[in-house]
Amino acid sequence: MLHTLSISELSAHLAARQVSSVELTRHFLARIERLNPALNAIITLTAEAALAAAAAADHRLAAGERGALLGIPVIHKDIFCTDGVRTSCGSRMLDNFIAPYDATVVARLKAAGAVMLGKANMDEFAMGSSNETSYYGSVKNPWDITRVPGGSSGGSAAATAARLAPYVTGTDTGGSIRQPAALTGVTGIKPTYGRVSRYGIVAFASSLDQAGVFAHSAADAAAVLEIMSGFDPLDSTSVDAPVPRYGAELAAPAAAGGPLAGLKIGLLREFFDGLEARNAALIHDALAVFRSLGATTREVSLPHLPLSVPTYYVVAPAECSSNLSRFDGVRFGYRCAQPKDLLDLYKRSRGEGFGAEVKRRIMTGTYVLSAGYFDAYYLKAQKVRRLITDDFRTAFESVDLVIGPTTPTPAFKLGAKLEDPVTMYLNDIYTIGANLAGLPGMSVPCGFVDDLPMGLQLIGPHFAEGKLLNAAHRFQQATDWHAHAPRGYE
Amino acid sequence: MSGSEKCALARSFRIYMSLTRQDVEKIAQLARLSITEPELPVYVTSLSSIVDFVAELSRVDTGSVEPMAHPLEGQQQRLRPDVVVDHDNHEKYQRNAPSVQADLYVVPRVIE
Secondary structure, eight states: OGGGSOHHHHHHHHHTTSSOHHHHHHHHHHHHHHHHHHHOOEEEEOHHHHHHHHHHHHHHHHTTOOOTTTTOEEEEETTBOBTTBBOOTTSGGGTTOBOSSOOHHHHHHHHTTOEEEEEEOOSGGGOOSSSOSOTTOOOOBTTBTTBOOOSSSHHHHHHHHTTSSSEEEEEOSSSTTHHHHHHHTOEEEEOOTTTBOOTTBOOSOTTTOOEEEEESSHHHHHHHHHHHBSOOTTSTTOOOOOOOOHHHHHTSOOBTTBTTTTOEEEEEGGGGTTOOHHHHHHHHHHHHHHHHTTOEEEEEOOTTGGGHHHHHHHHHHHHHHHHGGGOOSSSSSOOOSSOSSHHHHHHHHHHHHSOHHHHHHHHHHHHHHSTTTHIIIIIHHHHHHHHHHHHHHHHTTTOSEEEEESSSSSOOBTTTTSSOHHHHHGGGTTTHHHHHHTOOEEEEEEEEETTEEEEEEEEOSTTOHHHHHHHHHHHHHHOOGGGOOOTTOO | OOHHHHHHHHHHHTSSOOOOHHHHHHHHHHTTOOOOTTHHHHHHHHHHHHHHHHGGGGGSOOTTOOOOOOSOTTOOOOOOOSOOOOOOOHHHHHTTOSOEETTEEOOSOOOO
16 A cells, blocks of 8 residues: 555555656545545645646656656645645634745745645644634544544544645744654654754744654655755755765664664653653653663753743744735735724734634634733743753753653643643643754654554754654654554555 | 643742733734634633743842843844845735735724
C-alpha cells in the first residue's frame, strides 16, 4: 500500500519507475475523498493542480532528475501562503483571500518537486490547542473521532495520522506542532527559531512562530526539514547558517557503545509534577530504551519552567494584537456590510471577521500593552522569559538534550475545555518553554494510554535539530510506536 | 496547582483587580473590535480569568533581569543594500481588496 511507505521508499519507487507521481497523487487524493469527510482535516483540495504538478514531476523523473521529495505529495497547513490558492488561516477574515505569492517554505518544496494536494484545517490564526476555533469547524482525531486532534496544526496532524499524505507542514508558536503530533501518534518537529523562513506564513507571534513538519518517522521528517530549512533574505530573523545533511546523519553507522553512545539526556523534573502514573511510566520506558542504545540519563531541573504558560499568555497575545492590526477591512480580507464611517468599518470588519478566541487574544494583548500596564505585564513577562531561557542554557551545560512528556494527557473530548480558556492554555504547559527560548523541539510516539497515543518530547540547544532527529530515529529503530496507524486508516 | 487555584491565589493577593464591563469596552475600543451586547459579559469573565492567571508573574523576583525580546539575541539585525528589489504587483494584490477604484483602495469618506 502506497500510503504505508516511507518517503525514502516512495522516492526509490518513483526513481525506479515502479510507480508514477500521478499514480501516487491519485492514490492520496482518493484517500482524502474517502476519509476526510469524517475528519475535516483538509479544507481546500487542489486536485487538478496536484495532478498537473505530478505530471511535471514525472517529466523531471523521466529526464533522470532525482530528489528526496520529487513527485511526493504534501499537504500544507492553511497558514502558508500558496500562490493562487485560498489561504484562510482558519478564519472568516481570510475566507475570501487568494494568496498572491508562495511562502518560502511552499516555494522551496515546490522547487524540490513536492506535489501539493491541498490545505489543512487549523485553529483560527493558529490560536488554540484543540483545533476547535477554526471557522471551518473542528477537526476530529482519527484515533477516536469524539476527541480533539490537538492544535493549532490539528488538521496537519490528523491528515498525517490518517495517512492522507506522506508528510504535512505545520507551524508551532507554543506547541502547535508537538502537541497535536503527540495526540495523534505521529512524529513532529519544530526547529530552532530562525531555522526555517517565516516569509509568507500568516504571522501570529513573531518572536515565537516557527514552521516545521509532521511525518510518520524521524527519518522522513529529517528528509523534509533539510529542504524546508535555510537562510531567506525575505525573513529578517532568518538565520544565515548552513543546513546540515540531517538525512545523512541518521544513516551514519552506530558507534561501538551503541548508536547513542556518549549522548547525555536530561529528564525534566518539572514535567513530572502531577503527571498521571501511567503517562509517566511511558516516559520512563522510553528512557530505558535510550539507555539500551548507549545514552546516559540524569535528572535536570528548570525551576522557572512552570511560569512558561503565564509568560506565554502575555508575550503571545501582545505580539498577536500588533500583528493582527493589519486586518482592517481595507486592503484584503473580510469587510462588513454598509459601514457608516471608517471607525465602524474597522470595528465591525474585525468584530465580525474574527472568532471569539482570536478576539480574546487581541484584547488580552491590547490590555497588557496599554498605558499603565505595560511594565507590570509585558516587560515583566519578557524578564521571566529570560529566566526560563537561562534555565535551559544551564541545563544544556550538563546534558545534550532534555526529554519529558509532550502533553499532560492524551487527546481530550471535543468541547471538554472550550468553556475555560485558562484550562485550555494549561494544556501547552510542556511545549511553550521551547518557543520562549527559541529551541528546537520534537514529539515522537511513545506508547498508548486507554488506546490513545502519547508523545515523548525532546528539546535541544539552538540548532541541535540533527541531534534530536538522530536520537528520535534510533529510538524508532528500537521501537514500533510510530508505525501504529489508527483503525480504519491502516 | 490547578489553573483555578492559581486564579484564586492571584485574587487573594489583590495585586490586580479583575476587569469590569467598562474596562472590556475600553479595550475593545482600543483594539478596534465591535463586541455585541451578549458577548460582553463572556469577555469580562474570560479576560478577567486570563489577567488573574498571568498576574502570577508579579510574584517572581526579576530584580536586575534584562527583558528578552528575541530568542536569538546574539544575532545582529541585517541590513540590505538600498536598491529596489520589489516589483509593482498592485494589480495582483488589489484583487483581494474589498473595494478598489482607479487603483486606489476605497474607504468611507473621512474628510467632509
